[in-house]
Amino acid sequence: xxxxxxxxxxxxxxxxxxxxxxxxxxxxxxxxxxxxxxxxxxxxxxxxxxxxxxxxxxxxxxxxxxxxxxxxxxxxxxxxxxxxxxxxxxxxxxxxxxxxxxxxxxxxxxxxxxxxxxxxxxxxxxxx
Amino acid sequence: xxxxxxxxxxxxxxxxxxxxxxxxxxxxxxxxxxxxxxxxxxxxxxxxxxxxxxxxxxxxxxxxxxxxxxxxxxxxxxxxxxxxxxxxxxxxxxxxxxxxxxxxxxxxxxxxxxxxxxxxxxxxxxxx
Amino acid sequence: xxxxxxxxxxxxxxxxxxxxxxxxxxxxxxxxxxxxxxxxxxxxxxxxxxxxxxxxxxxxxxxxxxxxxxxxxxxxxxxxxxxxxxxxxxxxxxxxxxxxxxxxxxxxxxxxxxxxxxxxxxxxxxxx
Amino acid sequence: xxxxxxxxxxxxxxxxxxxxxxxxxxxxxxxxxxxxxxxxxxxxxxxxxxxxxxxxxxxxxxxxxxxxxxxxxxxxxxxxxxxxxxxxxxxxxxxxxxxxxxxxxxxxxxxxxxxxxxxxxxxxxxxx
Numbered sequence: 001x002x003x004x005x006x007x008x009x010x011x012x013x014x015x016x017x018x019x020x021x022x023x024x025x026x027x028x029x030x031x032x033x034x035x036x037x038x039x040x041x042x043x044x045x046x047x048x049x050x051x052x053x054x055x056x057x058x059x060x061x062x063x064x065x066x067x068x069x070x071x072x073x074x075x076x077x078x079x080x081x082x083x084x085x086x087x088x089x090x091x092x093x094x095x096x097x098x099x100x101x102x103x104x105x106x107x108x109x110x111x112x113x114x115x116x117x118x119x120x121x122x123x124x125x126x127x128x
Numbered sequence: 129x130x131x132x133x134x135x136x137x138x139x140x141x142x143x144x145x146x147x148x149x150x151x152x153x154x155x156x157x158x159x160x161x162x163x164x165x166x167x168x169x170x171x172x173x174x175x176x177x178x179x180x181x182x183x184x185x186x187x188x189x190x191x192x193x194x195x196x197x198x199x200x201x202x203x204x205x206x207x208x209x210x211x212x213x214x215x216x217x218x219x220x221x222x223x224x225x226x227x228x229x230x231x232x233x234x235x236x237x238x239x240x241x242x243x244x245x246x247x248x249x250x251x252x253x254x255x256x
Numbered sequence: 257x258x259x260x261x262x263x264x265x266x267x268x269x270x271x272x273x274x275x276x277x278x279x280x281x282x283x284x285x286x287x288x289x290x291x292x293x294x295x296x297x298x299x300x301x302x303x304x305x306x307x308x309x310x311x312x313x314x315x316x317x318x319x320x321x322x323x324x325x326x327x328x329x330x331x332x333x334x335x336x337x338x339x340x341x342x343x344x345x346x347x348x349x350x351x352x353x354x355x356x357x358x359x360x361x362x363x364x365x366x367x368x369x370x371x372x373x374x375x376x377x378x379x380x381x382x383x384x
Numbered sequence: 385x386x387x388x389x390x391x392x393x394x395x396x397x398x399x400x401x402x403x404x405x406x407x408x409x410x411x412x413x414x415x416x417x418x419x420x421x422x423x424x425x426x427x428x429x430x431x432x433x434x435x436x437x438x439x440x441x442x443x444x445x446x447x448x449x450x451x452x453x454x455x456x457x458x459x460x461x462x463x464x465x466x467x468x469x470x471x472x473x474x475x476x477x478x479x480x481x482x483x484x485x486x487x488x489x490x491x492x493x494x495x496x497x498x499x500x501x502x503x504x505x506x507x508x509x510x511x512x
Binding site for chain 4: 258259260276277281282287289290291293322323324325326353355356357359363366367368369370371372373374377
């Protein structure tokens with residue numbers, strides 16, 4: 001199978017600056033969930049955009065063939081960690097088609113909140 | 129009517145491992161809501177993808193003509209139950225066009241959270 | 257302007273059977289939010305699909321030219337009210353292009369939950 | 385890069401009329417999150433549509449080249465503030481392609497709720 005797009009956009013990036021609950025599962029996080037249905041591994045590069053400084057990246061990782069990977073922006077370290085309580089956006093590019101869904105868990109207040117959307121898939125004609 | 133696509137993707141699959149409230153209605157769940165507008169029944173096959181092992185499936189069920197079915201991943205049993213507190217993704221294929229929406233209800237903490245998105249519809253050219 | 261589609265689908269219809277708070281604003285509801293950017297009024301017809309019985313409708317209303325209308329399924333009465341705590345789906349057709357977003361507010365437990373998604377727009381070739 | 389569309393629609397506009405918590409971060413808000421990947425600044429114009437009166441706008445602002453801007457409808461002032469507890473919808477136009485995501489944070493009750501969706505991208509043929 002060869003399902004998806006090679007470029008996706010998530011305009012609303014934000015890591016809540018606090019959490020109720022300390023185990024990884026309930027820590028506030030901002031995530032991109034990726035499915036790679038291909039028979040080949042996907043090599044992914046993510047650029048982060050900010051409101052007041054130049055883009056940072058690429059952040060690089062692989063999603064193996066026939067695997068999913070739910071990646072938290074909170075856990076990025078190279079080239080630098082993603083600041084909390086700061087607006088950002090991301091552009092996600094892969095060398096094979098993937099599908100990307102954006103999900104945030106926010107446990108700042110006494111009960112968690114969730115939000116999700118399929119990310120914006122860029123058409124082939126929109127690529128660099 | 130002949131509305132929808134024959135292949136849909138939900139990258140962010142996750143069943144929360146606990147619930148507040150024990151009646152079915154408020155149990156934490158991850159669901160795909162399907163509409164079949166056709167005059168024929170839809171035969172659906174779902175493959176589940178994981179982060180660290182081979183895909184599992186197909187899970188098979190029907191959505192009758194002119195009916196909706198809201199299917200909880202929690203309630204899948206054959207070929208095997210879906211593990212809780214585990215990242216997965218799903219590819220949903222049908223023999224007639226359907227429309228698929230992904231919804232999660234998470235009642236781990238003292239008030240429930242909800243999230244939803246129309247799933248990603250694969251174009252005809254993306255099918256196997 | 258002539259923005260949108262003439263047919264939209266919301267697979268995940270559900271009206272929560274209880275609420276915390278009794279003013280209209282905080283009552284649990286399931287809504288379709290419609291924008292009509294046209295210079296003409298939009299005449300809208302909604303068919304509801306269920307899991308275990310034939311479709312019901314059409315429910316009819318207008319969205320005036322250059323106006324938005326946020327319509328709660330809870331408040332439908334003709335041909336019949338929409339049952340609570342029951343899975344349904346909807347197909348929304350209009351005589352001019354509109355844009356439809358699906359939003360649910362669920363206040364069953366002690367703090368409200370929200371979910372939203374742009375509905376699925378049927379392509380012209382998918383119409384009856 | 386030249387990713388996105390020049391016209392986007394958010395049918396479900398609503399600013400909750402109260403908040404739990406008074407710092408800007410947790411005040412109830414309705415936002416459009418915009419990414420401008422272009423090498424040129426984007427000049428954005430937003431028209432607001434209501435249920436019972438003529439559209440208001442345009443609200444004008446820029447999103448600089450290679451920057452994101454998360455804009456709260458709450459903070460619009462010119463030509464007039466956006467009323468709270470009132471249904472509205474928005475049409476967002478830019479002179480270069482952008483990507484738009486709609487997010488609402490609602491902290492009326494004792495724990496916040498979140499919802500998000502990628503906005504509806506109007507095709508070139510739908511533009512005025």
